[in-house]
Amino acid sequence: MDSNKKGLNTLCTHEGDLEDKQFKGVVSPLYMSTAYAFDDVDIKRYPRYYNTPNQEALCKKLAALEHAEAALIFGSGMAAISTALMAFLQAGDHIVLQQTMYGGTYHFAVTQLNKYGIDYSFTDGWNVEDFEKEIRPNTKVIYIETPSNPLLTITDIAGVAQLAKNKGIVSMIDNTFASPINQNPIDFGVDVVLHSATKYMGGHSDICAGVVTASQEHIDIVFQSAICFGGSLSEYTVWLLERSIKTMAIRVKAQNENAMKMAEYLAKHAEVEQVYYPGLETHPDHELAKSQMNGFGGMLSFDLPNVDTSLFFKHLKLIKPVMSLAGVESTMISPVTTSHALMSPEDREKQGIKDYLIRFSLGIEEIEDLIEDIEQSIAKVKALTVSA
Incomplete structure (x- = not known):
């Protein structure tokens, strides 16, 4: 069955499950190993390369929920956000950030970006025109958050995504407050969707994690930064998160x-x-x-x-x-x-x-x-x- 045609509860419960081939258990088995064979194998697995069995299975579920081609799972929401931003920005670039946004993202922008020669500007509001006014010749990323934290402002996702596409700019959104249950920004043209999986995906105040979902092309770019920054998630937490998402x-x-x-x-x-x-x-x-x-x-x-x-x-x-x-x-x-x-x-x-x-x-x-x-x-x- 096409995952796009499955219901939300079906996707949450079954998509990306690992089959327990040995004992036929109903839940995904947990593979705790951090060391895997490298000879005579199709995939050289290592936790920091985001390709252990549990990591791969969870990422399939996350991608399906966000209508994306691929996903990566991180140790926190800020690990996902900062890695994604640094994957698409380098010295001499500029990013446009929404004025109303999570304080941690704001703090990252104002304390870290200039260290790497990256310029930034915040919009005066959250209308499409506010983003367009801030675009410069060297703008590489437009970053939005809707509904925003903490004032629940609403940004026109399709409008900003189209603006970014017209200018050849990568669009990113923090979709944490909505969750994939309430909002799927990729359907509106956004390139990269970010989550603090600590929140609705974990849902029980006992897991810290972050998510990036996007096209395979964009995920490949994020991956190159991710393996260097090392923000991968422990196998047990990956397994717990996969379990928690079943009831999301x-x-x-x-x-x-x-x-x-x-x-x-x-x-x-x-x-x-x-x-x-x-x-x-x-x-x-x-x-x-x-x-x-x-x-x-x-x-x-x-x-x-x-x-x-x-x-x-x-x-x-x-x-x-x-x-x-x-x-x-x-x-x-x-x-x-x-x-x-x-x-x-x-x-x-x-x-x-x-x-x-x-x-x-x-x-x-x-x-x-x-x-x-x-x-x-x-x-x-x-x-x-x-x-x-």
């Missing part, structure tokens, strides 16, 4: 539903100034999100200006105030002290990240329990504020 479609759809209900609840809350979620009709790019997403995702953010956020976090009983996102458990963070702490206050302000912004990753719990947790925490903080 089910998990993400449940998280989509929870996020939509939570966004509607928060949008009506007296203490909430603004909710950032592309599923809301009030979101400025709701129609664009509808046109390029299969679901609006499990992530949202909201402004809580009149409640002490540090106290709010402390009084939560169910929702966990921890770093990272996309696990089966609901979590919250303050971007100014975590994901975007390395940005200057001025740059955060430019992106619209306020000190009282809360990023909310919806898990799979019952929505009524999550709402009750928020209500009781706000009530306690308000009571403490009055008594003080």
Whole structure:
């Protein structure tokens, strides 16, 4: 059966499985070896060359999920992002980066690129015209992130991809917030799709990994940098990730539903100034999100200006105030002290990240329990504020 015609749950469960030829087990066997024969073999295998049995099997699954020809799996999302960027950039080149983006990617750009003689510029916004304005004769890469972290801005994927193609520029996207369940950028013309697999692919807050998917031609270019930088993933983690992805479609759809209900609840809350979620009709790019997403995702953010956020976090009983996102458990963070702490206050302000912004990753719990947790925490903080 053509993998493009298989359902999402079928792809997640079966694509790229390794056959247990010895014992006929139903799950992929785990090959822990880091040393393989080099004589009389078709493939000389070595973990840093991304071609061990478990690595190859997982990459087939990842490529199928992103409608790509090939994939590579890395030790973290930033390993995937930095390796992909350095694969297509060299001294004298220029990259255009979206203004609203993950703080770790921003930090990599502003602290590392100039060391290698690579110039960069950030867009003023996230419309296609904003990217076009920043293109120079030496621009080699356009980098976007949609929905963005943490404000869930939506970028026109097809528009930016076409702009890049017209100019002979490689287009890249961080697709982490959407996951392959909600969005497939290659279908819209993007060249290279990146993920922190730590998030929705792992889904249980116990795996750290990154993914690059693309055409075989582009993956071959990334591979040449990858074998030098050495960001490969351990075999056991590869096996765990392959196992976790089997339930990704089910998990993400449940998280989509929870996020939509939570966004509607928060949008009506007296203490909430603004909710950032592309599923809301009030979101400025709701129609664009509808046109390029299969679901609006499990992530949202909201402004809580009149409640002490540090106290709010402390009084939560169910929702966990921890770093990272996309696990089966609901979590919250303050971007100014975590994901975007390395940005200057001025740059955060430019992106619209306020000190009282809360990023909310919806898990799979019952929505009524999550709402009750928020209500009781706000009530306690308000009571403490009055008594003080």
